[in-house]
Amino acid sequence: MISKSNPFKFSLITAMCCAVIGLSACSTSSTGRHQVMLFSETELNKMGSSSFDEMKKKEKISSNKAINNFVQCVANAVTKNVPKSVHNGAWEVVVFDSKQVNAFALPGGKIGVYTGILKVTEDQHQLAAIIGHEVGHVIEHHSNERMSSNQLTQTGLKLAGTLMASQDVENQKVWMAGLGLGLQYGVLMPYGRSHESEADIVGQDLMAKSGFKPEASIQLWKNMASLSKESPPEFMSTHPSNKTRIKQLTAHLSKSKALHKTSNTPNCKKPKM
Numbered sequence: 001m002i003s004k005s006n007p008f009k010f011s012l013i014t015a016m017c018c019a020v021i022g023l024s025a026c027s028t029s030s031t032g033r034h035q036v037m038l039f040s041e042t043e044l045n046k047m048g049s050s051s052f053d054e055m056k057k058k059e060k061i062s063s064n065k066a067i068n069n070f071v072q073c074v075a076n077a078v079t080k081n082v083p084k085s086v087h088n089g090a091w092e093v094v095v096f097d098s099k100q101v102n103a104f105a106l107p108g109g110k111i112g113v114y115t116g117i118l119k120v121t122e123d124q125h126q127l128a129a130i131i132g133h134e135v136g137h138v139i140e141h142h143s144n145e146r147m148s149s150n151q152l153t154q155t156g157l158k159l160a161g162t163l164m165a166s167q168d169v170e171n172q173k174v175w176m177a178g179l180g181l182g183l184q185y186g187v188l189m190p191y192g193r194s195h196e197s198e199a200d201i202v203g204q205d206l207m208a209k210s211g212f213k214p215e216a217s218i219q220l221w222k223n224m225a226s227l228s229k230e231s232p233p234e235f236m237s238t239h240p241s242n243k244t245r246i247k248q249l250t251a252h253l254s255k256s257k258a259l260h261k262t263s264n265t266p267n268c269k270k271p272k273m
């Protein structure tokens, strides 16, 4: 990904294509980054839904009621506070029965949580930190940006419409890769560092607004760090250094604490695992 390996090249491309495509494709994220987005919301939602259906076909879905209730309870509380402009309607939440320490969210109101990550999240607050982070990627249109930058680097200024036009298996793979789901189903691909930091900040604010303790996001990454000493979980290998992450989350804590309302603290009980 160019945004990770060569930020200068990316900003140059960003500036160039803003000039060529026009301002309609350019916008600014909530933390002030310039973004280039070639795809419409409708297109992204369609790609998200289609990729989610693929995931559901390929991965084992958990039928454990208590676990599903717990994840659904936390996801409901968090998504209630996502702007309607991002997704208007109910979010579909699926628990995948897998040892993978992983989770993801997709445009079109889709959330996937692997049972493996529940071993790292001690309670509802820490799971809210995970879901807040993943939904943060969706709120800030990161997959649109990534798909757009892939499109621009691979084919110059070829119109995004070409990708949307045909719907064969190869295109499904391209969509899934752009959405971060990888060519191998169930394996998540890394976002760039700037996307990760932004999702952390947006996620911490979102969990606080939803009644969860924002400081739980810091404990979560400490848990991840100690787990990675034994064997690095998938979630860690696709996400940047937890030291930097903990530092940024700690620095932002006073701002997200100001958004924290204890009056609406959810009561989602983590079942024994």
Ligand SMILES: [Zn+2]
Pocket (backbone or CB within 6 Å): 133, 134, 137, 191, 196, 199, 239
């Ligand atoms: Zn992330």
